[in-house]
Amino acid sequence: MNEYISLSLILFTIGAVGVLVRRNAIIVFMCIELMLNATNLAFVSFSRQHGNLDGQVAAFFVMVVAAAEVVVGLSIIVSIYRARRTTSVDDANLLKS
């Protein structure tokens, strides 16, 4: 059981580091999806450990939410790309104090 939780933690960390260091909005977004899937792994592992189905149901909810997030996220990124011809998060720097 601990192996699955460890794997989920490793995936979550890879995703978090990716969000922090990558510059392309699409890849940042993919890293967030990786973190969501790492969480799903944790949910089903804990579900197995506790012997109830709550965690597996949660994984389904997370998948639906992730799908909705893709719709919203990609539409925002595409509209930015149309305006600026770039998806680099470093170029999104017009708002500054």
Added chain:
Amino acid sequence: MLTSFLEADLPMIEAPEIEYALLAPLFIVTGVAVLGVLVEAFWPRSSRFLVQTVLAVLGIVAALVDTVVVYTDLDRVDSALKARGQVAGEGALSVDGPGVVTWGLLLVFGLLSMLLFAERRLEGGLSAFTGRAADAPGSASEAEAVKMRIEHSEIFPLAMFALVGMMLFATANDLLTMFVALEVLSLPLYLLCGLARRRRLLSQEAALKYFLLGAFSSVFFLYGIALAYGYAGSFELSAIDTAVTNRTGSENMLLAAIALIAVGLLFKIGAAPFHAWTPDVYQGAPTPVTAFMAAGTKTAAFIALTRVFYVAFGGSQWDWRPTIVAIAIITMFLGSVVAVSQTDVKRMLAYSSIAHAGFLLVGFVGVYAGVAGSDRVTSVSSILFYLAAYGLASIGAFAVVTLVRDSGGETTHLSKWAGLGKTSPMLAGSFAIFMLSFAGIPLTGGFIGKWGVFSAAYSGGFWWLVIVGVLMSALAAYFYVRVIVLMFFTEPVGDGPTVAVPSLLTTVVIVVAVVGTLGLGILPGPVLDLAQHAGAFVR
């Protein structure tokens, strides 16, 4: 063969029991949002904006009336603490005093925001939202959309979905419902942020930043939920409370769960060090959306934060209170100090909202639930009152921001606001009242709100934190008063902004906000009683 299989000894699936009467406000707002999507598909374009506005406003008013009915029907709970309400929807929601009062607050904020959304006189008959979001800024097709007077009336269903999410978020009784509610409230707001008519590059950038950071923080929240589930074996707040009180699982896992859940919720309320998105998003988003976000998201997220930490993690409050105290101090300090150096009104209001998150955390960390026979204000009711005062004043302040304009749209640079009190005393006067309420000057709602949270923190044994809080509010008062001095005691600049004449909609919003802010300050009794009467969370 098939029928025999169906008649075999399969376990019965029992239909869930849903308390429809109790949850009706949620169903009304959801129904109106879904109806709005249908109107979007089938109603002719020419009158769609009007129909959507009427639908949204009527829906919110109906839900508000029903909320009052639900509140008066809530059952008393027999427990040591004063509480009313019950767990509903198979344990998914907790329709209790504080939750239903929050519904009321959110619906009032939603109603005022919808009036701002519907304002069309300021842009010459068009709304403050872009006509066709798919067009690139400055492109020929964008100009064509303006010429054809195309408008996005989807903003109303989107806002209604966000409102449902907020209401769910404030009453969620299990962590999974809370996560879904968080996403339901956030996703429409990400889109609404990117739909400004003017300064579209800034608006899209705000949407991108809000989306990426919001999604990032909600994943942390979700991992915290996974760990809490691993610790307790259930998503229900009361089951987690049992596990925490009995210390059944691994201590480290519990602490990690609390920390990660706190990250997600503190991000939503805009507390330091998770506040970085606030100024950018508040500045870039269309101002009506900023008003809606500032009041609504903060209210819903703060009640959700309070519910999770009081109900589920109340048993380990000595683990999280020191950290929250530190975060409260950092948040108050950072919000107040950085606001001083801002030159943009919307950014300044954003930092002010960060500072207010800090003051709210002071009341929150008191964890004062009251004792029998005492009328001292509890943490929950002080937070409710503070949110009411803060929400009204911020919607009013952002409504004023929409009116100060020049040829390029809203003039948000503070230097342009110099001498506004001489050219339009009424508008500047109402802005001054909102500033005074933010600063916590007596006879405004902000004063009673600050008194409430400080009193709750004092009752909870944090007298020294109250002293820090009072010092911080003195510091924060500086930049609010600075704006008032700028408006009333500075000569107007040559090419100053013009104050647009709004339609009845924005006027009503500003008048309601002024009356509410002063009313909460001069006659706080009824609302304060309501907040006290709401009692504790039902688990």
